[in-house]
Amino acid sequence: MLNFIIRRSGISVLTLFFISFVIFMLLALAPGDPTASLPLSIPAEVKAQIRESLGLGQNPLVRFVKWFYAFFWVEPMYTIEQLTGLNTYGDQQRIISFQSRSPVMDIVWQRIPQTLWVVGLGYVVGTLIALPIGIISAYRQYSWFDQLGTFISMVGFSVPTFFTGVLLIVIFSVNLGWFPSIYDTTLVVDSWANFVKQAKQMVLPVSVLALYNAAQISRFMRASMLDNLNQDYVRTARAKGLGEKAVVLVHVLRNSMIPVVTVIALGVPQVFGGAIITEQVFKVNGLGQLLITAIQANDIPMVQTLTVIFAVLIILFNLIADVLYGVLDPRIRYD
Numbered sequence: 001m002l003n004f005i006i007r008r009s010g011i012s013v014l015t016l017f018f019i020s021f022v023i024f025m026l027l028a029l030a031p032g033d034p035t036a037s038l039p040l041s042i043p044a045e046v047k048a049q050i051r052e053s054l055g056l057g058q059n060p061l062v063r064f065v066k067w068f069y070a071f072f073w074v075e076p077m078y079t080i081e082q083l084t085g086l087n088t089y090g091d092q093q094r095i096i097s098f099q100s101r102s103p104v105m106d107i108v109w110q111r112i113p114q115t116l117w118v119v120g121l122g123y124v125v126g127t128l129i130a131l132p133i134g135i136i137s138a139y140r141q142y143s144w145f146d147q148l149g150t151f152i153s154m155v156g157f158s159v160p161t162f163f164t165g166v167l168l169i170v171i172f173s174v175n176l177g178w179f180p181s182i183y184d185t186t187l188v189v190d191s192w193a194n195f196v197k198q199a200k201q202m203v204l205p206v207s208v209l210a211l212y213n214a215a216q217i218s219r220f221m222r223a224s225m226l227d228n229l230n231q232d233y234v235r236t237a238r239a240k241g242l243g244e245k246a247v248v249l250v251h252v253l254r255n256s257m258i259p260v261v262t263v264i265a266l267g268v269p270q271v272f273g274g275a276i277i278t279e280q281v282f283k284v285n286g287l288g289q290l291l292i293t294a295i296q297a298n299d300i301p302m303v304q305t306l307t308v309i310f311a312v313l314i315i316l317f318n319l320i321a322d323v324l325y326g327v328l329d330p331r332i333r334y335d
Helices: 002-029 044-053 060-084 104-139 144-158 161-175 192-229 232-239 244-273 276-282 287-296 300-328
Strands: none
Touching (some): 060 104, 060 300, 104 144, 104 244, 161 192, 192 244, 192 276, 232 244, 244 300, 287 300
């Protein structure tokens, strides 16, 4: 297992370097100018000086090397210095946003709590709902529960989140007035009243994301359970006198989780990426909204950093899913 992790880590580093290079070049060669949003009264010479100050006059390869070094070395060293107090950072150049002229990672760290609270909780709730629904639907195939679960899953997966979000806002916010329609990111939870407000404003966006995630994961869980319920080892376990609960929840469930783990693991990066559409609907000031704002402002360092962060998370959780395969199924060996 250790040799497999080391080998996959080496491949992941090369993959990450290639992805970073491709993303950077696509952004560098794409049409758009950070100075395009400046007033028309500013002379062209001043705009050219601004471009030079942003480093846009340098060769794209030089800019990529500087960004790559800053992202994978300077920023981690700065974070270590902030956490431990050790002098690991020095006075090196960090990645600076074109739009705010402040360090990109400082902005990212500010937005992560909002994304984790809303999008992360929505993913956790959706997963916890989806797993038992998929298990029961498979065990009681074609029952009323299975039919109802299939219908809700199809609706949740096929209806876009922006429609579900607006529908919930109209029903529960506009007509009934139970929950707020806009997420207040400035709310500080320092009392019971503010805690209640925080919980109420999280209900609608979390519900939208939980419905979408539960619809997808429950279908995978159901299909995997049905595939394993008809295997020979299940009939053998029953013939040996094992209880039905042990057969389903120990033997069948463990083998059925192998493909589901991939779906769950690869969905985790979406938490940090943020459900962009849902964050826009409910005005959640998270990473997804930050990415949209950066794209609109041609903030290349911010877009580059966020997209590579998502790529890092996807590669990391791919590796975690592969390792969990061996934990869930002893037949899988990587040596």
